Amino acid sequence: xxxxxxxxxxxxxxxxxxxxxxxxxxxxxxxxxxxxxxxxxxxxxxxxxxxxxxxxxxxxxxxxxxxxxxxxxxxxxxxxxxxxxxxxxxxxxxxxxxxxxxxxxxxxxxxxxxxxxxxxxxxxxxxxxxxxxxxxxxxxxxxxxxxxxxxxxxxxxxxxxxxxxxxxxxxxxxxxxxxxxxxxxxxxxxxxxxxxxxxxxxxx
Amino acid sequence: xxxxxxxxxxxxxxxxxxxxxxxxxxxxxxxxxxxxxxxxxxxxxxxxxxxxxxxxxxxxxxxxxxxxxxxxxxxxxxxxxxxxxxxxxxxxxxxxxxxxxxxxxxxxxxxxxxxxxxxxxxxxxxxxxxxxxxxxxxxxxxxxxxxxxxxxxxxxxxxxxxxxxxxxxxxxxxxxxxxxxxxxxxxxxxxxxxxxxxxxxxxx
Ligand SMILES: [Zn+2]
Ligand SMILES: [Zn+2]
Numbered sequence: 001x002x003x004x005x006x007x008x009x010x011x012x013x014x015x016x017x018x019x020x021x022x023x024x025x026x027x028x029x030x031x032x033x034x035x036x037x038x039x040x041x042x043x044x045x046x047x048x049x050x051x052x053x054x055x056x057x058x059x060x061x062x063x064x065x066x067x068x069x070x071x072x073x074x075x076x077x078x079x080x081x082x083x084x085x086x087x088x089x090x091x092x093x094x095x096x097x098x099x100x101x102x103x104x105x106x107x108x109x110x111x112x113x114x115x116x117x118x119x120x121x122x123x124x125x126x127x128x129x130x131x132x133x134x135x136x137x138x139x140x141x142x143x144x145x146x147x148x149x150x151x152x153x154x155x156x157x158x159x160x161x162x163x164x165x166x167x168x169x170x171x172x173x174x175x176x177x178x179x180x181x182x183x184x185x186x187x188x189x190x191x192x193x194x195x196x197x198x199x200x201x202x203x204x
Numbered sequence: 205x206x207x208x209x210x211x212x213x214x215x216x217x218x219x220x221x222x223x224x225x226x227x228x229x230x231x232x233x234x235x236x237x238x239x240x241x242x243x244x245x246x247x248x249x250x251x252x253x254x255x256x257x258x259x260x261x262x263x264x265x266x267x268x269x270x271x272x273x274x275x276x277x278x279x280x281x282x283x284x285x286x287x288x289x290x291x292x293x294x295x296x297x298x299x300x301x302x303x304x305x306x307x308x309x310x311x312x313x314x315x316x317x318x319x320x321x322x323x324x325x326x327x328x329x330x331x332x333x334x335x336x337x338x339x340x341x342x343x344x345x346x347x348x349x350x351x352x353x354x355x356x357x358x359x360x361x362x363x364x365x366x367x368x369x370x371x372x373x374x375x376x377x378x379x380x381x382x383x384x385x386x387x388x389x390x391x392x393x394x395x396x397x398x399x400x401x402x403x404x405x406x407x408x
Contacts, residue, residue, distance in 0.1 A: 003274070003296070003299075004258060004267055004268055004269050004270075004273065004274065005269070006250070006253050006254050006257055006269050007254060007258060007267055007269075009250045009253070009254070010250040010253075010254040012250075013243070013246050013247040013249075013250035013251075014221075014250075016236070016240050016243030016244070016246070016247055017218075017221075017232045017235070017236075017247075018231060018232060018235045019228065019231075019232075024223065026293070026296060027222060027223075027293065027385075028221045028222060028223075029254070030267070030291075030292055030293045030296070031221070031222045032220070032221075032251070032254075032255075033254060033255070033258055033267055033292075034267075034291065034292065034312070036220050037255050039217070039220030040220070040251045040254070040255050041251070041252070041255055042217050042220070043217040043218065043220055043221075043248075043251055044247075044248040044249075044251040044252045044255075045217075045248075046210070046213050046214040046216075046217035046218075047214065047217075047236070047244045047245070047247055047248040047251075048245070048248045049210050049213070049214075050210045050211060050213070050214040050233070050236075050237060050244070051236075051237070051241050051244050051245055051248075053210055054208055054210055054211060054237055063208055063211055063234070063237055063238075064208050065208050065209070065210050065211075066208075069208065070207070070208065087234075087238065088234050088237075088238065089230070089231065089234045092207070092230060092234070095207075108238070181231075
């Protein structure tokens with residue numbers, strides 16, 4: 001088929017979006033060109049601005065266009081409770097429940113020796129330093145309830161064995177083998193409310 | 205939720221894509237930022253280049269970055285047969301069957317007096333001039349088998365009543381009330397093969 005090369009390139013480029021196959025990419029490209037060129041221009045600018053300016057928060061590793069993200073800077077949030085998550089998508093899912101008012105720490109993955117992902121890649125030094133700094137009284141381990149997520153949670157708990165912090169793990173509600181990202185808000189809120197203690201903080 | 209403003213803007217901008225709701229837009233934005241920043245940059249460039257350079261073919265009204273599109277310029281195609289379609293999406297669907305080797309004319313819509321779409325908006329003057337120029341022996345009316353598509357086809361046939369051109373209408377295979385864009389290639393090929401004559405060309 002003799003398609004305009006630039007149109008072909010646009011269709012191919014749209015395939016980088018998750019869940020977009022050849023048919024949808026084609027429909028998207030034609031929709032933009034036929035009916036929403038301004039939307040296409042805005043999308044191009046938004047993509048460029050996001051890629052150029054969004055880095056990670058130096059405190060929590062969440063996506064942020066400032067050195068420290070809006071959540072970490074928000075003085076109304078409870079700095080004594082930190083929720084540890086695997087990814088920014090999970091953070092957004094928890095934020096959207098509106099039921100959590102503490103801070104976060106985003107691992108950007110889980111321990112996976114086979115893929116070369118160890119404690120360094122997850123920024124665990126920074127997490128432990130944060131906990132050791134003393135302000136944190138509870139660390140909620142909200143990694144995914146998968147084998148790797150559980151292993152990561154247990155590794156973190158083990159490493160903090162000597163610390164005074166309370167370590168909890170979200171438990172009820174999240175289906176085993178599931179991923180936080182796909183769980184509805186109510187279930188997630190329930191999982192937070194029903195969290196159980198993995199280890200009490202030591203009073204030493 | 206305190207989301208990075210640029211991230212929020214990217215999520216909103218992604219919603220211009222057809223079929224993309226708030227959840228998918230969020231997933232797409234995070235996927236690009238977390239895992240495919242190069243893909244995001246490429247997509248931005250492809251969008252800009254497409255919007256800037258893709259206009260319409262001055263002969264057939266198909267999307268084209270040249271004054272005349274690749275199909276119209278392809279000397280191996282049969283210039284005696286012209287297929288009239290409602291949109292570039294339909295053109296791509298027909299091209300992908302590989303079973304049609306003539307030229308096209310894209311109406312970019314159908315007659316719809318209530319929306320102010322008349323013969324001028326569909327470029328019918330250009331279509332009639334093309335037919336009158338004499339090279340065309342068959343005009344295949346492949347507008348959608350909807351009320352408006354049928355009305356448009358009949359209007360075109362009527363206007364060409366005095367011309368020598370054979371006018372056919374695709375018929376078998378395309379479900380009534382359906383749209384060409386969503387019909388599989390086999391069905392479309394069948395619809396072309398089974399086209400029936402609306403009127404024989406006059407020998408005068
Ligand atoms: Zn932060
Ligand atoms: Zn053309």
